[in-house]
Amino acid sequence: MATVYYPAILERGAQGYGAFFPDLPGCVSAGATAQEAALGAEEALGGHLAVMVAHGDVLPEPSELDALARDPEVDEVARLLVRGERPGRxxxxxxxxxxxxxxxxxxxxxxxxxxxxxxxxxxxxxxxxxxx
Known part of the structure; x- marks a missing residue:
């Protein structure tokens, strides 16, 4: 397996915090605190990548952190690089x-x-x- 880092956006919501991955729609983490959401992001990413591989989906290349556009509707708290494992041959x-x-x-x-x-x-x- 090869280590890869995907960018995640940590956002403030009405009920706490969430982390989402712009490169991987549907891959999210949530928590009562920003730290909980950020810590859960690695587990969410690992599970998401494993499911994609199991279904034969092509894993997208991670975007550059600085290249991600800002969404004015997102109450962005931070941007993170989250470690995941890309299956190798x-x-x-x-x-x-x-x-x-x-x-x-x-x-x-x-x-x-x-x-x-x-x-x-x-x-x-x-x-x-x-x-x-």
Whole structure:
């Protein structure tokens, strides 16, 4: 996966704050505070990109932050660059794994490579949460 940064606009609303991505219609985050909306933007972006990839949609290139036009109807609080992961091409690797563990994986997984990649992603996400 390749790291990519999409611009988001943080706006003040009647019930709190929201963040939206001009390059990705429908990708939004909200919170009671600006910080909540901003922190949720990365999770929203990750989910949105994953759904787009799963549906075979082409991911747009991120716009330049300074190139985004201002909308006079938006009570803009800030502009953010939000990190996301763009899936890369699959690469064949050779790994060694204990045969009993491999047999257990094969009993529950229809696709061994996908299972191992998903397990790696989950472990890495957990390591990021622990590490801060």
């Amino acid at each position: 699959a690469v064949r690797v050779q790994v060694s794994i204990e045969e009993g563990l491999l047999a257990r994986i094969d009993r529950v997984a229809t696709n061994r490579s996908r299972f191992l990649a998903d397990a790696a992603r989950a472990a890495l996400a957990g390591a990021q949460e622990v590490g801060g």
